[in-house]
């Protein structure tokens with residue numbers, strides 16, 4: 157299969173190219189536990205329609221998925237309350253840093269989109285309603301394990317505690333939203349669920365497996381089990397494309413051209429509709445908080461494979 161041969165070679169070559177890079181960005185250290193991660197790591201995994209994973213570099217090393225978890229909490233929140241979610245959170249790019257308070261004030265406590273921190277707090281609140289925090293977290297973890305087909309996935313408690321101890325800005329966002337009656341549950345419960353789902357640890361291979369339902373119209377693969385409807389998968393992909401990379405979302409669309417969601421742990425989860433789900437990881441970040449090498453690697457991969465959704 158020529159196309160597949162090309163892919164294996166591309167993954168191997170790009171992984172080798174990335175190992176030689178010296179300008180690797182800066183590891184996030186505002187969450188103290190993340191500050192100690194070795195920046196010299198790079199992993200890449202591509203999962204195809206038949207479930208095969210093509211991997212390079214440190215694709216099996218677990219890292220903190222951070223904001224990538226918001227893709228899964230968005231899926232769960234939509235599953236729970238459907239389109240009424242959009243009364244609680246918008247779906248426009250923010251053009252502001254992921255933890256901006258200013259925008260929230262302008263917009264009366266309604267977060268601009270589900271992927272900025274305020275939006276993800278709204279998702280956590282929706283998932284939490286009717287549950288205790290522990291049950292809500294269990295639901296999130298069970299869903300991720302289910303879509304990844306891997307029961308070994310867990311929360312890194314050290315990262316969760318580290319963020320809980322230093323998450324003053326998220327606490328400010330949550331309190332602010334609560335003051336506008338935009339959260340139904342106690343602020344400390346919402347924050348607890350949020351910090352813990354951000355602290356889930358997964359490898360590139362596990363994340364690429366988990367995102368198959370977004371690449372294949374809501375199913376695990378073209379012939380696989382249904383997770384969500386094709387329409388919902390399409391819409392989540394649209395939000396990933398427009399809002400998935402903080403205030404660097406436009407540049408990601410310009411350079412890479414596929415839906416993706418990044419996290420400050422250095423991971424980027426990306427979706428090539430109908431073809432593949434991809435995860436890349438390198439802990440050093442650029443000025444917008446996106447993995448520096450991850451973005452370069454995805455740009456090269458998408459270009460080599462002709463994967464941009466905007467045309468070959």
Ligand code: GLU
Nearest residue numbers: 222223254273354419420
């Ligand atoms: N847990 C991180 C925070 O709230 C997530 C940030 C991110 O990955 O965008 O600051």
